[in-house]
Amino acid sequence: PIMSTAEIRSAFLKFFEDKGCKLYPSSSLVPDDPSLLLANAGMNQFKEYYQGKKTMREIGATSCQKCVRTNDIDIIGADGRHASFFEMLGNFSFGGVSKEQACAWALELSTKVFKLPIERLYFTVFTDDDETFDIWRKLGVEESHISRLGEDDNFWAAGPTGPCGPCSEIYYDMGEHVGCGRPDCAPGCDCDRFLEYWNLVFTQFDRQEDGSMPELPHRNLDTGMGLERMSAIMQGKSSFFDSDIMQGLIKLGEEISGATYVSDDYTGPSRSLRIIADHARSVDFLISDGVLPGNEGRGYVLRRLLRRAVFHGRLLGVDGPFLGKFIDKVNELMGDAYPDLLKNVALVQGIVNAEEERFSTTLDNGRVYLDEALSKLAEGEALDGAAAFMLHDTFGFPIDLTVEIAEGAGHAVDIDGFNREMEAQRERARANVKGDAWGTFNDVWTELSDKLPATEFCGYDLETLEGARV
Ligand code: ATP
Ligand code: MG
Ligand code: MG
Ligand code: MG
Structure with missing residues (x-):
């Protein structure tokens, strides 16, 4: 179905509210956190829940967060997927939702609500994360559609210190006519063909000033889905600018x-x-x-x-x-x-x-x-x-x-x-x-x-x- 940006935004939030997650409004772009320049991900406002300093009654949270990132500033406008301002839809949990559950929900929303054909979805896991590899397999994903990526793509951190952990990303194949055209093009390629639209982070560690990474009190979940990218997919466009x-x-x-x-x-x-x-x-x-x-x-x-x-x-x-x-x-x-x-x-x-x-x-x-x-x-x-x-x-x-x-x-x-x-x-x-x-x-x-x-x-x-x- 063709869906407007507004429809995608509300479908996502409703899906997770129905699963028992509490809806939170976006926080300001100016974070209430001296270690962060600007809000750059949905999880920012939940940092203290990850750290166990605050607790939530619900099994988790969902939000649509305004984000600004300038790490990609040189390529903005020169590709179809990077923005300096974007909205990140997310669902979060602080010990209340298992990895299996999180993956199953992401797949359900992608294939049942957004009705994306599973043949066009590709999944990546962190180098040695066999656990998540097997979860996708059991959910019915073909092995040939799951690959392993290293730290650059599949390890996430909000900043130099704080919660971080391995990720699993979901990509949509925009089609052969999009991107670099190389026969070996695959998820993780720098082009627009395999579009990373969702990142599931299993926030397990709390990086300290000295670089050490003790386990957080819970095995947490932090996911981020780019609204602009999903709009491009749902509206059949090769670029979110369209x-x-x-x-x-x-x-x-x-x-x-x-x-x-x-x-x-x-x-x-x-x-x-x-x-x-x-x-x-x-x-x-x-x-x-x-x-x-x-x-x-x-x-x-x-x-x-x-x-x-x-x-x-x-x-x-x-x-x-x-x-x-x-x-x-x-x-x-x-x-x-x-x-x-x-x-x-x-x-x-x-x-x-x-x-x-x-x-x-x-x-x-x-x-x-x-x-x-x-x-x-x-x-x-x-x-x-x-x-x-x-x-x-x-x-x-x-x-x-x-x-x-x-x-x-x-x-x-x-x-x-x-x-x-x-x-x-x-x-x-x-x-x-x-x-x-x-x-x-x-x-x-x-x-x-x-x-x-x-x-x-x-x-x-x-x-x-x-x-x-x-
Ligand atoms: P990319 O590798 O494409 O730069 P990322 O891995 O840096 O994306 P994440 O930090 O995993 O992005 O953020 C979660 C999601 O937010 C991404 O999967 C994507 O859908 C969206 N997103 C991230 N950065 C941007 C951006 N600059 N413009 C638009 N959407 C973005
Ligand atoms: Mg990026
Ligand atoms: Mg990425
Ligand atoms: Mg990512």
């Missing part, structure tokens, strides 16, 4: 820019349209949950997403402020499910407009400098790396934008030279770590800031977090 909610935003981008969206083109204008659609959701939800643009931590995540969206608007030839229109569209598409979005619209719009204007001025100033530099070049001569770096460092001009504009005027950019300047700057920053590392950086967006030692822009180890696939 599903009901995202299409409203893509269409708005087409109207504003005059660009045409091509659903299987993952480059150029189609990619920019996706990035704006995606980032607009993050921006709206982050600000309405109380995050303000800034140079550190959450504020930096927001600023980076917002400026990237504006930048891609520029790439599409949109002048003048436009992001506010996307905020209105997000509210229109998602206000029913998230009424809080509608509470502070004027405030959100004000913050978006101010930040967009500020960044636009920076971009305009850089444009004057760039046009002048280009006018001095001989025909076919490349823009030197020092000029590209100056644009980046002084004007906050993203290198992609420099390249795009230079190419439009018939000039290449000396990227190697630019990279050398960047590296030299990083060296200077490292030498300066004891002082204010940000002092050596322009306070506007730089794509490369995340390559700085992470402690420079937030209070804990982002790299470890990324390693934990936040």
Whole structure:
């Protein structure tokens, strides 16, 4: 059956409520947890239940959690399955639901409610997790549809410390026409063909500061199903950007820019349209949950997403402020499910407009400098790396934008030279770590800031977090 995003969301929650799980609302994107930058999974709000510090009367819980992740930021828009903002449907238990039960429910919901053909489902288990392998077998899954994946895919942790454990993932085969086309393509491949839509985590351990992993008081369950991905599956689309909610935003981008969206083109204008659609959701939800643009931590995540969206608007030839229109569209598409979005619209719009204007001025100033530099070049001569770096460092001009504009005027950019300047700057920053590392950086967006030692822009180890696939 074709199901809308709203229908999938409620079918999932109802299924688990009927099984005796208690329905919890999404928590804020700003977690009540100093070890976590932003909510990135449904289990975040249940951390203390996993740790045995709190108990629940019901056998478990279910929720639809707003999440923001930026570990995939470079590929957003360049594939059909990664978003910076997404909704994670989940069911959770703290000793009350067995592994067998959890797997049986996931299969029942997939095949009986969503009516996905079992022939198209694939299952992975953690390297040596024979127990879960056998559970899927007993539930009727063909052995050829179960594979073993290592730590990168099948070991989950919410952060550098805290609850973690082995996982079992469920994938849907989107069909041969989707993805890399290699004959050996299989679950775990980097392409969109085998779409991971559900992850069942058996949260058993509690990683400590020193790296040790004592058992938690219970064998817990934490599952996460990506709503956007299930929408793509249920609506017969190879990309979540082609599903009901995202299409409203893509269409708005087409109207504003005059660009045409091509659903299987993952480059150029189609990619920019996706990035704006995606980032607009993050921006709206982050600000309405109380995050303000800034140079550190959450504020930096927001600023980076917002400026990237504006930048891609520029790439599409949109002048003048436009992001506010996307905020209105997000509210229109998602206000029913998230009424809080509608509470502070004027405030959100004000913050978006101010930040967009500020960044636009920076971009305009850089444009004057760039046009002048280009006018001095001989025909076919490349823009030197020092000029590209100056644009980046002084004007906050993203290198992609420099390249795009230079190419439009018939000039290449000396990227190697630019990279050398960047590296030299990083060296200077490292030498300066004891002082204010940000002092050596322009306070506007730089794509490369995340390559700085992470402690420079937030209070804990982002790299470890990324390693934990936040
Ligand atoms: P992937 O390997 O595709 O990046 P993941 O293994 O990082 O996904 P999990 O941490 O297991 O994802 O999250 C549980 C579920 O949430 C995934 O199975 C997927 O359906 C959804 N999900 C995770 N990350 C994203 C994202 N960036 N955009 C949209 N949905 C996501
Ligand atoms: Mg994965
Ligand atoms: Mg996963
Ligand atoms: Mg991921």
